[in-house]
Amino acid sequence: METCPQCAAGLVAPGGGPPWCPACEWNLGAYDERRVPELGWRGLDRRAHRLAYRLTTGPSRAGGHARWLLLGASVFLLAAIAGMVGLGAWIVYTTWLSFATVFGVLLLLLGYVLRPRLGRLDRDADRLEPASAPAFFALLRRVAEATGAPMPDVVMVDSRLNASASAVGLRRTKVLTVGLPLWAVLAPQERVALLGHELGHFVNGDVRRGPLTGVATRTLGELSLMLRPGAPSGGSLLMMAADVLARAVLRVAHTVTVAARVLLVWLSMRESQRAEYLADDLAARAAGTEAAASLLDLLARSETLGMYVRRDARAGLSPAAARASVAALRVADPVVRQRSIREEVSMFASHPPSGLRARRIARLSPAAPAVLLTDADDTAIDAELDRRYASARREIAIGG
Ligand SMILES: [Zn+2]
Ligand SMILES: [Zn+2]
Known part of the structure; x- marks a missing residue:
């Protein structure tokens, strides 16, 4: 086994890529050449990764x-x-x-x-109303109270393995979106932690979501996606020449918007990370430190979690059975946390790596939950969402 040049501990490389030292984290920030390039050019990408790693893991100024x-x-x-x-x-x-x-x-x-893109409400999204989901909204109100957060104006559910908080439109309508595949497998207190984190984004002055800066970063983000050059097309020689020219123009436009976006992201990175950590603190306050950390440990294995969730959706498992099937994935493991740091570090990540966040919460002095979700209330929430779980399961089962 290779050993660390700094502290002589054995190196690890779960999942391949350059090995790192689990003891002193030597080489943890090394660029894995198997990464999907985010900026189009390998060399630029390597630099952006190094910068992102430094900004993410370095001392916060x-x-x-x-x-x-x-x-x-x-x-x-x-x-x-x-x-x-x-x-x-x-x-x-x-x-x-x-x-x-x-x-x-x-x-x-x-x-x-x-x-400028203000963002707008997704018309096709499935909205959750207090009348049809009283137990869910009761929990949401309790978490809002415990964290000092305002209630969202709109609550939506979708079939992603994620949750998000955003403000859209001219009036900056507060939207909370809960991905049912994730929600279904969470333990009761982890559900409280998830809501605590997302509502936390409505509390702190989150710069990337602020009215002016939010619009600027969103506009650049959508623009760089729109301008991303596609795969070359075939056809006649003339078509191919036109294609090459169009792609060259697009590539330059794409690079300019990406560069502007990197600049904005770079300027906002510290601030937006601070906002994430504040949201995590609020999650820990609402749900207790233990559940807030176990939620993040689960997210640090999101790739495996996704595989399990798709498999269980195809098998048509109930939320309770699906929750039991992912139980092993919430166990704290320092190497798994480090691996998530290596894989999730990015200039374009919306959050600091889950492993880093889990470690940070685990190091806080243990605190009891302010909001306790009883098994009875938890079951009531599952019953309210039952029909929606079924359609989310169908969606991810076909989605592969
Ligand atoms: Zn070492
Ligand atoms: Zn967040």
Whole structure:
């Protein structure tokens, strides 16, 4: 077995990739060449990963300036787009039906492509109403009270292995989305922890979700996805030449938006990580430290969890049986936590790695839960969601 050059402990490499030292974490931040590149260029990707690892695991400095820089950058971006539209309209108006009008129209088109994205409610999403899910909403109110969070305006459920909190539209409607496949396998106190974390995002001044900065980061995010060059297409020589040219233009546009996004993300990273840790603290306050940590240990194995959940969905297991089947995945393991740190570190990750978060919560002084979800209430919630569980199971069973 290879040993660590720093402390002579045996190296580990579960799942392959460059080995690291479980004792002193030497080489844990090494770039795994099997990663799917996020920036399109391997070299850039390696650099971004190194930066993200340092920002994620390094000591947290007070980032007061970052907040203002981020706000400034967001205002600049939105003002530049508004200016582009204004200039385009002015050119079209003053040069109507001359050659120069084309430039005005182009500017207007570009402004349209770059228009700020406020986000909106998903019309197809399944909304949960207090009338049909009284036990769920009673729990939500108790968690909101314990964490000092406002109630969300809209609660939705979907079939992802995730949960999220966001603000959408001009009025910044607070939306809580709970992925049923995840919810189904959580133990009662882990459910409290999940709600505590998500509601926690409505409490703290979360910069990436703030009105101005949220719109700027969302706009750039959607834009870089839209501009991502696709696979080359075949066809005639002329088509292929046009394809190559279009892809080159797209690639440049994509790189520019990605670079702008990296800049915003970089400016906001410390702040948004602090927001995540605050949300974790609120989760621990509501659910107790033990359940908050076990939820994160479960998420640190999200790949295996996903496999189990799909398998159990195909077998049509009830939430209780599915919950029992993933029991072994919530056991705390330092190497699993480290592996999640290596795999989840990214400039574009919405959260710090689950393993890092689990470790942080586990190191807090143990605290009892403020909200206790009894087995009876937990069963009542499952009964309310029963029909929706079934359709979520069908969806992930076909989704493969
Ligand atoms: Zn070592
Ligand atoms: Zn979060």
